[in-house]
Amino acid sequence: MSAPVYKKVTVVGTSRQSIEGAIQSAVHTAGKSLRHLSWFEVREIRGHIADGKVDSYQVEMAIGFSLEGQEEALNIMTAL
Amino acid sequence: MSAPVYKKVTVVGTSRQSIEGAIQSAVHTAGKSLRHLSWFEVREIRGHIADGKVDSYQVEMAIGFSLEGQEEALNIMTAL
Amino acid sequence: MSAPVYKKVTVVGTSRQSIEGAIQSAVHTAGKSLRHLSWFEVREIRGHIADGKVDSYQVEMAIGFSLEGQEEALNIMTAL
Amino acid sequence: MSAPVYKKVTVVGTSRQSIEGAIQSAVHTAGKSLRHLSWFEVREIRGHIADGKVDSYQVEMAIGFSLEGQEEALNIMTAL
Amino acid sequence: MSAPVYKKVTVVGTSRQSIEGAIQSAVHTAGKSLRHLSWFEVREIRGHIADGKVDSYQVEMAIGFSLEGQEEALNIMTAL
Amino acid sequence: MSAPVYKKVTVVGTSRQSIEGAIQSAVHTAGKSLRHLSWFEVREIRGHIADGKVDSYQVEMAIGFSLEGQEEALNIMTAL
Amino acid sequence: MSAPVYKKVTVVGTSRQSIEGAIQSAVHTAGKSLRHLSWFEVREIRGHIADGKVDSYQVEMAIGFSLEGQEEALNIMTAL
Amino acid sequence: MSAPVYKKVTVVGTSRQSIEGAIQSAVHTAGKSLRHLSWFEVREIRGHIADGKVDSYQVEMAIGFSLEGQEEALNIMTAL
Amino acid sequence: MSAPVYKKVTVVGTSRQSIEGAIQSAVHTAGKSLRHLSWFEVREIRGHIADGKVDSYQVEMAIGFSLEGQEEALNIMTAL
Amino acid sequence: MSAPVYKKVTVVGTSRQSIEGAIQSAVHTAGKSLRHLSWFEVREIRGHIADGKVDSYQVEMAIGFSLEGQEEALNIMTAL
Amino acid sequence: MSAPVYKKVTVVGTSRQSIEGAIQSAVHTAGKSLRHLSWFEVREIRGHIADGKVDSYQVEMAIGFSLEGQEEALNIMTAL
Amino acid sequence: MSAPVYKKVTVVGTSRQSIEGAIQSAVHTAGKSLRHLSWFEVREIRGHIADGKVDSYQVEMAIGFSLEGQEEALNIMTAL
Numbered sequence: 001m002s003a004p005v006y007k008k009v010t011v012v013g014t015s016r017q018s019i020e021g022a023i024q025s026a027v028h029t030a031g032k033s034l035r036h037l038s039w040f041e042v043r044e045i046r047g048h049i050a051d052g053k054v055d056s057y058q059v060e061m062a063i064g065f066s067l068e069g070q071e072e073a074l075n076i077m078t079a080l
Numbered sequence: 081m082s083a084p085v086y087k088k089v090t091v092v093g094t095s096r097q098s099i100e101g102a103i104q105s106a107v108h109t110a111g112k113s114l115r116h117l118s119w120f121e122v123r124e125i126r127g128h129i130a131d132g133k134v135d136s137y138q139v140e141m142a143i144g145f146s147l148e149g150q151e152e153a154l155n156i157m158t159a160l
Numbered sequence: 161m162s163a164p165v166y167k168k169v170t171v172v173g174t175s176r177q178s179i180e181g182a183i184q185s186a187v188h189t190a191g192k193s194l195r196h197l198s199w200f201e202v203r204e205i206r207g208h209i210a211d212g213k214v215d216s217y218q219v220e221m222a223i224g225f226s227l228e229g230q231e232e233a234l235n236i237m238t239a240l
Numbered sequence: 241m242s243a244p245v246y247k248k249v250t251v252v253g254t255s256r257q258s259i260e261g262a263i264q265s266a267v268h269t270a271g272k273s274l275r276h277l278s279w280f281e282v283r284e285i286r287g288h289i290a291d292g293k294v295d296s297y298q299v300e301m302a303i304g305f306s307l308e309g310q311e312e313a314l315n316i317m318t319a320l
Numbered sequence: 321m322s323a324p325v326y327k328k329v330t331v332v333g334t335s336r337q338s339i340e341g342a343i344q345s346a347v348h349t350a351g352k353s354l355r356h357l358s359w360f361e362v363r364e365i366r367g368h369i370a371d372g373k374v375d376s377y378q379v380e381m382a383i384g385f386s387l388e389g390q391e392e393a394l395n396i397m398t399a400l
Numbered sequence: 401m402s403a404p405v406y407k408k409v410t411v412v413g414t415s416r417q418s419i420e421g422a423i424q425s426a427v428h429t430a431g432k433s434l435r436h437l438s439w440f441e442v443r444e445i446r447g448h449i450a451d452g453k454v455d456s457y458q459v460e461m462a463i464g465f466s467l468e469g470q471e472e473a474l475n476i477m478t479a480l
Numbered sequence: 481m482s483a484p485v486y487k488k489v490t491v492v493g494t495s496r497q498s499i500e501g502a503i504q505s506a507v508h509t510a511g512k513s514l515r516h517l518s519w520f521e522v523r524e525i526r527g528h529i530a531d532g533k534v535d536s537y538q539v540e541m542a543i544g545f546s547l548e549g550q551e552e553a554l555n556i557m558t559a560l
Numbered sequence: 561m562s563a564p565v566y567k568k569v570t571v572v573g574t575s576r577q578s579i580e581g582a583i584q585s586a587v588h589t590a591g592k593s594l595r596h597l598s599w600f601e602v603r604e605i606r607g608h609i610a611d612g613k614v615d616s617y618q619v620e621m622a623i624g625f626s627l628e629g630q631e632e633a634l635n636i637m638t639a640l
Numbered sequence: 641m642s643a644p645v646y647k648k649v650t651v652v653g654t655s656r657q658s659i660e661g662a663i664q665s666a667v668h669t670a671g672k673s674l675r676h677l678s679w680f681e682v683r684e685i686r687g688h689i690a691d692g693k694v695d696s697y698q699v700e701m702a703i704g705f706s707l708e709g710q711e712e713a714l715n716i717m718t719a720l
Numbered sequence: 721m722s723a724p725v726y727k728k729v730t731v732v733g734t735s736r737q738s739i740e741g742a743i744q745s746a747v748h749t750a751g752k753s754l755r756h757l758s759w760f761e762v763r764e765i766r767g768h769i770a771d772g773k774v775d776s777y778q779v780e781m782a783i784g785f786s787l788e789g790q791e792e793a794l795n796i797m798t799a800l
Numbered sequence: 801m802s803a804p805v806y807k808k809v810t811v812v813g814t815s816r817q818s819i820e821g822a823i824q825s826a827v828h829t830a831g832k833s834l835r836h837l838s839w840f841e842v843r844e845i846r847g848h849i850a851d852g853k854v855d856s857y858q859v860e861m862a863i864g865f866s867l868e869g870q871e872e873a874l875n876i877m878t879a880l
Numbered sequence: 881m882s883a884p885v886y887k888k889v890t891v892v893g894t895s896r897q898s899i900e901g902a903i904q905s906a907v908h909t910a911g912k913s914l915r916h917l918s919w920f921e922v923r924e925i926r927g928h929i930a931d932g933k934v935d936s937y938q939v940e941m942a943i944g945f946s947l948e949g950q951e952e953a954l955n956i957m958t959a960l
Contacts (some may be wrong), residue, residue, distance in 0.1 A: 003893070003894040003895050003901075003902070003905050003936065004894055005892065005894065005906050005909040006891065006892035006894075007889065007890065007891050007892075008891070008892065008940070009327065009890075010327065010328040010330075010382070010890075011325060011327055012325065012327075012328065012384065013323070013325055014324055014325065014326075018100055019100065019819060020818055020819060020857070021323075022323070023847070023854060024853070024854050025323050027849055027852065027853060027854055028852070028853070029325040029387060031849075031852030031853070037849040038848075038849055039846060039847065039848055039849055040846060040847050040854070041844070041845075041846045042845040042846065044121070045121075045122035046120060046122065047103070047119065049107055049111075049117040049118055049143070052107065052108070052111030052117055053104070053108070053111070054100075054103060054104050054107055054120070056323065063849070083253070083254040083255050083261075083262070084254055085251060085252065085253050085254065085265060085266050085269040086251065086252035086254075087250065088251070088252065088300070089250075090167065090168040090169075090170075091167050091168070092165065092167075092224065093163070093165050094166075095163050098820055099819060101163075102163070105165060109165040109227060124842070125841075125842035126839060126842065127823070127840050128838075128839055129831075129837040129839055129840060132827070132828070132837055133824070133827065133831070134820075134823060134824050134827055136163065137820070140168070144252065147269060169247065170247065170248040170249075170302070171245060171246065171247050172245065172246035172247070172248065172304065173243070174244055174245065174246075178500055179659060180658055180659060180694075180697070181243075182243070183687070183694060184694050185243050185245060186245055187689055187692070187693065188692070188693070189245040189307060191689075191692030191693070197689040197692055198688075198689055199686060199688055199689055200686060200687050200689060201684070202684070202685040204521070204522070205521075206519060206521045206522065207503070207519065207520050208518075208519055209507055209511075209517040209518055209519055209520060209543070212507065212511030212517055213504070213507060213508070214500075214504050214507055214520075220248070258340055259340060259419060260418055260419060260454075260457070263447070263454060264454050267452065267453065267454055268453070271449075271453070278448075278449055279446060279447065279449055280446060280447050280454070281444070281445075281446045282444070282445035282446065284361070284362070285362035286361045287343070287359065287360050288358075288359055289347055289351075289357040289358055292347065292348070292357055293344070293347065293348070293351070294340075294343060294347055294360070303449070329887065330887065330890075330942070331886065332885065332886035332887075332888065332944065333883070333885055334884055334885065336883065338420055339419060339420065341883075342883070345883050346885050349947060364441070364442070365442035366439060366440060367423070367439065367440050368439055369427055369431075369437040369438055369440060372427065372428070372431030372437055373424070373428070373431070374420075374423060374424050374427055374440075376883065377420070380888070403574040403575050403581075403582070403585050403616065404574055405571060405572065405573050405586050405589040406571065406572035407569065407570065407571050407572075408570040408571070408572065408620070409487065410488040410489075410490075410542070411485060411486065411488070412485065412486035412487070412544065413483070413485050414485065414486075416483065421483075425483050425485060429485040456483065462570070464572065467589060489567065490567065490568040490569075490570075490622070491565060491567050492566035492568065493563070494564055498660055499660065502563070505563050505565060509565040509627060525681075526679060526680060526681045526682065527663070528678075528679055529677040529678055529679055529680060529703070532667065532668070532671030532677055533664070533667065533668070533671070534660075534663060534664050534680075536563065537660070540568070578900055579739060579899060580739060580774075580777070583767070583774060584773070584774050587769055587772070588772070588773070591769075591772030591773070597769040597772055598769055599766060599767065599768055599769055600766060600767050600769060600774070601764070601765075601766045602764070604922070605921075605922040606920060606921045607903070607919065607920050608918075608919055609911075609917040609918055609920060609943070612907070612911030612917055613904070613907065613908070613911070614900075614904050614907055614920075617900070623769070643733070643735050643736065643741075643742070643776065645733050645745060645746050645749040646731065646732035646734075647729065647730065647731050647732075648730040648731070648732065648780070649807065650730075650808040650862070651805060651806065651807050651808070652805065652807075652808065652864065653805050654803040654804055654805065654806075655803050656803065662803070665803050665805060666805050669805040700808070704732065707749060723813070723814040723815050723816065723821075723825050725811060725812065725813055725814065725826055726811065726812040726814075727809065727811055728810040728811070728812065739899060740898055740899060740934075740937070743934060744933070744934050747929055747933065748932070751932030751933070757929040758928075758929055759926060759927065759928055759929055760926060760927050760929060760934075761925075761926045762925035762926065782810070783929070784812065787829060
C-alpha cells in the first residue's frame with residue numbers, strides 16, 4: 001500500500017502587520033517540529049482591535065503534510 | 081447580571097491598495113462613532129475590476145464591540 | 161482615506177402577494193430612514209401557511225448602503 | 241403597505257453558568273432599548289477556558305423584532 | 321517573531337445530563353495533558369437515544385490553546 | 401442484503417425551560433409512534449421572546465431510527 | 481409536557497408560471513392529507529429548460545406543521 | 561393544477577463492501593414501500609471502523625419520488 | 641462510453657420586473673449560442689436599489705447542458 | 721509574471737456502474753478538448769432511479785487545468 | 801430584452817509574494833482574452849509550502865464580466 | 881466523570897484504484913499508531929489527473945477514536 005497518506009492540523013497564526021505575516025508565522029512554527037509540510041488552506045481571517053485600530057491579524061488555517069516513512073508515520077501519528 | 085454582552089455590525093471596507101487597507105478603513109470609520117471595538121471577522125473578499133486591472137478591494141466584515149455601561153448600552157442599543 | 165465604506169443591515173420583508181412584494185416592502189421601509197441604499201441580497205425565503213394556503217411570503221435580506229459624508233457617517237454609525 | 245417588516249440584530253450574550261443563561265442575558269440587554277422583540281436564532285456557541293475549566297459560555301445570536309408603527313419605524317430604522 | 325500561534329484540536333465530549341456537562345467533560349480531559357487551553361467552539365450537538373429517551377449528549381467542539389514557549393512548542397507540535 | 405438501513409425525520413421540540421427540555425420533548429413525542437429510535441442531531445436552536453424575555457426554546461433536530469424487520473420496514477416506509 | 485412539537489417534511493413543488501406558483505402547488509398538495517400546516521422554508525430554486533426557454537420552476541421547500549393532539553400525533557408520527 | 565409535486569425522504573444505507581452498495585441498499589429498501597422513486601442525492605459518507613479496518617460504509621441520502629395520482633398522494637402524504 | 645456528460649456555466653441574469661424575468665433573460669441569452677440547455681439552479685438573488693426602490697433583480701444561476709455528439713463536444717468543450 | 725494561472729470548469733459525469741466510472745467519464749470527455757488537466761474536486765453525488773433500482777450515478781465535479789503558454793492562454797480563455 | 805447578462809468564470813491565480821499578487825495575476829491573465837471584466841469574488845485562499853516556508857499563494861476566485869453586445873454575446877457564450 | 885471522550889483527526893488517504901481504497905489506506909495508516917479507532921466521516925473527494933486520466937483519488941476524512949483509559953488518554957492527548 002504505497003499510496004501516500006497526509007495529515008492536516010489546524011493552526012492559528014497572528015501578525016501585527018499583515019495576513020501574509022500571520023500565515024508565515026504559523027507555517028514557520030509548525031515547521032519547527034513537523035517535516036514534509038506540503039500545503040495550507042486558509043479557514044478564517046479575524047483580528048483584534050485596540051484603540052480603534054487593527055491590532056493584529058489572526059488567520060486560522062489547515063496545514064497538510066505527508067506521512068512518508070513508516071517509522072516516521074508511526075511517530076507522527078502517535079503524535080496525532 | 082454582570083456578564084458582558086457584545087454587538088456585531090456588518091461593514092464593507094474598500095481600498096485601492098490592499099485587503100489590509102480595506103479592513104483598516106472599515107475599522108477606522110466604525111471607530112469614529114462606536115467605542116469599545118474589540119474584534120473583526122472577515123466575511124467575504126471581493127473587488128472591482130476596471131480596464132482589466134484590480135481597481136479596488138472590498139472586504140465585508142463583522143465588527144464586534146462590548147455594550148459595557150448600562151447608560152451606554154441603552155444608547156448604543158437604541159442605535160441597534 | 162477617501163475609499164467608501166458601506167454598512168449592511170438585515171431586514172425581513174413580508175407580502176401576501178409575492179416574493180418581489182416582500183422585497184419591495186423591506187426596501188421601502190428601510191428607505192424611510194436610511195439614505196444611499198445601494199443593493200440587497202436575499203438571505204432566506206420563508207412564509208406563513210394558514211388554512212392550507214400560503215398566507216404570506218417572508219424574505220430575509222441584507223440591505224447595503226454607503227456611509228458617504230463624514231458628518232453623516234457619524235450619525236448613521238452611532239445608529240449602528 | 242400594511243405588511244409587517246422586521247429587523248434582525250446580532251448580539252453575543254455571555255454567562256458563567258449555562259448556554260441558556262447567555263441567551264437570556266443577551267435578550268435581557270436588548271430588551272432594555274428595543275421594543276417588540278419577537279424571536280432569536282442561535283448562530284454560534286463558543287466559550288472561554290481558564291485554569292483548564294469552562295470559564296464562560298458565549299452565544300452569538302440574531303434577535304428579530306418588528307418595526308410596527310410608522311413613527312417608530314422611522315426612529316428605530318435611523319437606529320439601524 | 322513573537323506573535324503568538326495557536327493550535328486547535330477537535331474533541332467530542334459526552335454527558336448523560338446536559339450539553340454543558342459534555343462540554344466540561346471534554347475540556348477537563350483535554351486539560352489533563354495540554355496546557356494553555358484558551359477557548360472552545362461548539363461544532364455539533366448530537367446524542368444517543370435508548371428506550372425512547374435521550375441517553376447521552378455528544379458535543380463536538382474545537383479547543384484552542386497557545387503554543388507559548390519555544391521548547392514547549394516543539395514538544396506540543398511534535399504532538400500535533 | 402442484511403445491512404441495516406436507517407431513516408431520519410426532522411422534528412422541532414419546544415420547551416419553556418431549557419434546550420435539553422426541548423430535545424427530550426421531541427424525542428418523547430417521536431417515541432410514541434416510532435420504534436428503534438437511535439440518535440438525534442441538532443440542526444438549529446431558536447426561540448420565542450415575549451415581554452422582553454425568552455418565552456420558549458425551539459430545537460430543530462433530525463432523529464434517526466433503524467428499519468429493522470422487513471415487515472416493519474414495509475409499514476414504516478409506507479409511513480415515510 | 482404540553483409544549484408543542486412540530487414536524488417538517490421536504491416537498492418539491494413545480495409550476496410553469498412562477499416561483500410562487502410552485503410554492504402554492506406544494507402547499508396545496510401537502511394540505512390534502514396533513515392538517516395544521518404552519519410554515520414553509522424555501523431550500524432550493526431550480527427549473528427545467530426546453531427549447532431554450534424556462535419550461536418549469538421547481539422549488540424545494542420544507543413544510544412545518546404541529547403535532548397537536550396526542551391521538552393525532554400518534555397517527556401522523558406513524559406516518560413519519 | 562396538474563404540475564407534479566415530489567417528496568424527499570432521508571435514508572441511511574449501509575454496506576460492508578462499497579459506497580455504491582450502501583446506496584443500492586437504501587434505494588432497494590425504500591422501493592419496497594414507495595412507488596415512483598425518481599432520484600437520490602448523497603448527503604454524507606461515513607463509516608464504522610472495527611479492528612483498525614473499515615467495517616461498513618454508511619451513506620446518508622435523500623430519495624425523491626413523485627406524488628402522482630391524487631388518491632395515491634393522499635395516502636403517501638398521510639404517510640409523510 | 642455512451643453515458644452522457646453535462647457542463648454547467650454560471651450566468652447572472654437581470655430584470656427590472658421580477659425574479660422570473662431575470663432567470664428567463666439569462667436562459668434566453670445562453671440559448672443563443674449553446675444547444676441542449678437542460679436545467680438551471682438559482683445560486684443567489686440580489687438586486688440594485690435606486691432612489692429608495694428596487695431598481696433591478698439580479699439572479700445568479702448555473703445552467704446545465706449536455707455535451708451530446710462527439711464533434712459537438714469537442715467544440716463546446718473548447719468553448720469551455 | 722511567470723506565476724501559473726489555472727481555470728476550473730464544472731462538469732457532470734454519469735455512469736451506470738459506479739461513482740468512479742462517472743468521474744472517469746467526465747475527465748475523459750474534458751480531456752478531448754482541454755490540455756493540461758491537473759485535478760478534480762467532487763461537488764455532488766446524485767443519481768437516477770428507475771424501477772426501484774439505481775439506474776445511473778451522476779457526479780458533479782470541478783476540473784482544474786493550467787493556462788500555460790501565453791498563446792494557448794489566449795485561446796483557452798477565449799474559450800472561457 | 802435590454803437587461804444586461806453577466807457570466808462568471810472560476811480562475812486560480814498564484815503569486816510567490818502576496819494574496820493581492822495572486823488576485824492581480826489572475827485578473828491580468830483573464831483580461832487578455834475577455835473584455836468587460838467587472839468584478840471578482842475570492843472563493844478560497846490556499847498555498848504551497850516548500851522547505852518549511854510559504855512558497856506561493858493560490859487564490860481561487862470568480863471573475864464576472866458582462867455580455868454586452870449581441871454579436872459579442874454570441875461569441876463569448878460560444879466560448880462559455 | 882466516566883462519560884467517554886473522543887478525539888478526531890483529519891487525514892487524507894489516496895489510492896489509484898478507488899474511493900474506497902483511499903479510505904481504507906487512511907484508516908490503515910492511522911491504525912498503526914492509534915488504538916480504539918471508531919468511525920470516519922468523508923470531508924472531501926478530490927483527485928489528481930495525469931495524461932487526461934484519473935491518476936489517483938484523494939479522500940479527506942475525519943477519523944474518530946475514544947480516549948479510553950486515563951493513562952492512555954494522557955499519552956494520546958499529549959499527542960494531540
